Amino acid sequence: MLTVEAVQSMIQKAFPGGRVAVSDMTGTSDHFEVEVVSELFEGKSRLDQHKMIHAAVGDHLGAAIHALKIKTRTP
């Protein structure tokens, strides 16, 4: 299990200066909704933008994190 704060901090590290909002979708600390606004997404496909989020949470995805709903935007 991971806290919202832990997920938030992992993602925030990967997007310095970006806006990161994380919520627990189910109250079970394993389904999270993530919204990230970052200039690092500029010029990247949605697929690559999501891959950057996957990379930020690393091995937790598919383990402590069962599901991640992702929304990415540029500022």
Next chain:
Amino acid sequence: MWNAQKIQEVVESNKIVIFAKGSKMMPMCGFSQHAIALVGRLGKPFEVVNIFDDPNIRPSLIEYSKWPTTPQVFVGGELLGGSDIVEELMNDGELQKKVEAAFAG
């Protein structure tokens, strides 16, 4: 026997294929269900591969697509992404264009 090569064959021989948790009729995860429902709205035939049918499907799929989660939606051999991306593409009208192109080809 499922391996990355078989995944590739399935992806390339179907205009639209979704690798999902559960079947088309009985999805077993909200995200898979959502992806299947979105693609269903397009009114085109599509295939669903249930990753629980065989323990080799999931690792083979990840090896092939380099995408860690399910569902995975492929149109015209291209990985579009999971349910979030498919929903955004549909709202933008891009999904419909990709599907038209896949069926025209």
